[in-house]
Amino acid sequence: MSEIIQTTVAGRTLKVDYGKVGKLSDCAMFISYGDTVVLINANSSDKPREGVDFFPLSIEYEERLYSVGKIPGGFIKREGKPTEKAILHARAIDRPLRPLFPKGYRNDVQVVCTVLSVDQDNAPDILAINGASLALCMSSIPFTTPVGAVSVGLVDGKFVINPGLEQREKSSLNLTVCATKDRVMMVEAGGDEIPEDVMYDGIMYGFEECKKIVEFQEEVTKKYGKDKIEPVLYKVDEVIEEKVRDFAFDMIKNAMYVEDRDKRNEALNDVDGKLDEQFSEEYPDNKADISDVVYRIKKEIVRNMLLKEHKRVDGRAFDEIRPISCEVGILPRTHGTGLFTRGLTQVMTVATLGSLGDVQILDGVSLEESKRYIHHYNFPSYSTGEVRPLRGPGRREIGHGALAEKALEPLIPSEDKFPYTIRLVSEVLSSNGSTSQASICGSTLALLDAGVPIKRPAAGIAMGLITSEDMSREEILTDIQGLEDFFGDMDFKVGGTEKGITAIQFDTKIHGLSKNCIRETLKKARTARLFILQKIHDCIPEPRAELSKYAPKTFIMSIDPDKIRDVIGAGGKVINKIIAETGVKIDIKEDGKIFVMSDDTASAKKALKIIDDLTKEVVVGEIYLGKVTKTTNFGAFVEILPGKEGLVHISKLDFTRVNKVEDVVSVGDKILVKVTDIDNQGRINLSRKDAIKDSEKKDSKVKDSKAK
Known part of the structure; x- marks a missing residue:
């Protein structure tokens, strides 16, 4: 039977229609907010997927253009691959949900969010996060910790939950907060240089509203949810784990304490070789188990190093940034380039200026139809020293490009001030953590080098976190590198200017962040950002005065x-x-x-x-240099401006009597004519005779002036 359950969020009705559709899905529902409706379907496989060392969660966000009364553009009149925004929304749903599944769960899980109807006052992406969480909770899938999501705007100095279209246009903040009832799980934000304390207050304001949505989901799940299946969790054979630990722990620890990355990797490769020699014959079918044990040993060592010894893998202090270098003007024929290096992370951004006709045309469910500032991010295999096929950009590349675009968007000059389409392409040349934030820095350098009059330079920094098992201790790390991201508990990216924050994206691998952790991370990120901005200023203090000679x-x-x-x-x-x-x-x-x-x-x-x-308008009394287009027995027609033609009557061609028009002018001749009259039908009357007379008077005055 169909059940309709509803609550109120920000003064509007959030409604769930359960049991009406998708009878064969584990859980399916319509979830609506205003006239926005999203269909949610959640399903999982019966058995764990063999041969994988990760949780195969798939979040799909499907936009249907009929939801806004549109027919898709182009030759093929149906939706194709997801739009960039759809991919970003899918990532935003995935990030808060993934850490809340049981560790070791390897069953395929898919949540499909299909946008069916869109009311522009009520964003479907926020609705989809809440719907995905509720569907998983109500299903038999072993997911038991609901999350709530809201958007937060800042209009006239006041926070607004789930702002409508008119409020969003006035808002200086576009903030998405996703949380459990205890902690914040995910934040995405774009803002017009928002101060850290205001951003923190906005996150907490959204957090309080998320708690109410979580309570609603708990009530609905308790009443209508299915019994949960007992999950089969991946676990390494205890005998294998004990043997691998006894054999390799000390070797791995010694390797992990090597500060130089290349030497550390070399030492770890030696350990892998010894492990293979030791166990390949005894456990030929358990390579995945051995790899898993090695991974957990590395993670344990790094976390103990940070928590117990207060020591980072590369020897830096917890708030220390890796060595930075900035360069501009790297490529001779491009319109602007910036090369930003931070430790072993290196990004080169290239700026290209185009006409306003080069804007990107958008075909999606939002009202935005085009954009003139575009940022793309490429992460090739060589950036990590690996070999793999080069394909088109994946979800990660699209997400990182969008984050950098968001960080710089408030600083891009208006069309009136700088009438160009701007495209930035960030090429990751070397990656050891925080490439998305390096692309913000490289892009700032490229814009300045291209002569784009941005409001202020921007920079980005990635912050990390290590917590104790009971989450009572929290150690925040500035400028995390690869291992700290890989084995750490959060990736908290903050972009902005000296004035404030323009972009945030953070997610966590644990069950959320405490209020104090968020506050301290924002504060430390600002200190780091100001340090990087000074490095950018030292390289190029302001936009170049002139555009490249190769720029249009x-x-x-x-x-x-x-x-x-x-x-x-x-x-x-x-x-x-x-x-x-x-x-x-x-x-x-x-x-x-x-x-x-x-x-x-x-x-x-x-x-x-x-x-x-x-x-130009034809003015009576003005003299024009026109072209004879036609002659008749009564005069000559002369084009004095493009598309504007007048008649010189035969009596107005010369000072003496003219018997034949062709005796004075021919088709194609250029002659001076004066506009003598425009009649009430718009016909223009011209005189060659008067034009010559006025020109002679003018020449005479010039000669008299010179003689004096």
Whole structure:
């Protein structure tokens, strides 16, 4: 039977329709908030997946364009691969849920969130996180700790839960908070340079609302949830674990205490070779078990080193940043480049400037149709010294690129101030932790090198955490490297300027972060960020005064919006002719602003003059240099401006009597004419005789002035 359960969140009804749809799924439901509706389906495999050393959780976020009354663009009129935003939303659902499954659980689990209807005041991504959590709790899948999620805005200095469209447009903060009833599990934020204390208060404000949603999920699960299956948890054979520990623990510990990364890896490879010699014959089918034991030994050693000895793997203090270097102008023909190196992490960002017509067109369920600032992030195999096929960007690459884009977006100049489309591409050349934050730094360098007048430079830092088993002790690490990320408890990324935070993304491998941990991490991240910003300033203190000679130049003019049709012409004939003749790019806005872009200034000015002539009004009494387009027995027709033609009557061609028009002018001749009259039908009357007379008077005045 169908059951409808509802509660109130931020003054609006959150409704769950359970038992009506998806009868063959372990759990399926409609979850709605306002007119936004998401279908949630949760399922798992009957048995653990063989041969894997990870939990195979799959979160899918499917956008249907019918949800906003759209038909997909392009030739194939159906949805294809997920949009970038859909991928980001899927990652945001995955991160808080994954740590809450039982350790060692290896069954395939899939949660599919299908967006069916979208009311722009109520975001479907936030609804999907709550729906995924509730569906897993109500299913037979061994997931028992619900999470709640809300968005938080900051409008006129006040926090707003789940802001509507109008409020989002006014908000200086776009914050997503996801939490259990005890701790914060995940935060994503973009902001207009938000101070640390305000960001912390915003997170806590969202946390309190999340608790209410969790209580609702607990009540619904208690009443309608299925009995949980007893999970089969992966566990290493105790005999194998004991033998591997006895044989390899001290060797692994000695290797892990080597501060130099290359020498440490070499020592660990030697240990792997000895393990293979020792156990390959005795346990030929248990390589995965042996690897798992080695992993847990490494993790135990690193965590003990940090918690008990207060020592980092590379010997740094807990708040110490790896050596930093900054360079700009690396590549000769690009519009701007920045090379940022922090320890063994190195990112090069390349900036490209294009016309406003180069904006990225978006085809999704949001109202955003295009964007003129684009950031892409590439993480090739060579960045970690590995060999694997090069494919298109995965979810991680898309996520890191979006995070860096979010960090810099509030600092990008407006279209009016800087009329260019801006694309940044961050190439990870070497990776040992925190490449997404290095890409923020490299991108800042590239923007400054390209001459983009950004509001202020930005930098990013990744913070880590190690906790004791009972979570009573918390050690925060600044600028985590690979091993600390791999064996640590959180990856807390913070990007921003000297003024405040522009982006946050954090997730955790444990059951959430304490309030004190969040507060202290934000504070220490600011100290680190200011240190990095000084390094950037030392390299390039401000944007270059001039764009690269290889960057296109943009010229702006304004015309009467009613004249736009004259510039475009029927079927685009006029504007295409201008482009073909001058080789420029032209973008026209509805308010009459025209942007002409070209590598060649002369070509741009030629196009501007053509447009100016096309839109210029004919003025009575003005003299024009026109072209004879047609002769008749009563006069000559002369084009004085593009598309604007007038008649010189035969009596106005010369001072003496003219018997035949062709005795004075021929088709194709360029002659001076004066506008004598525009009649009530818009017909233009011209005079060659008056133009010559006025020109002679002008020349006479010039000669008299010189003689004196």
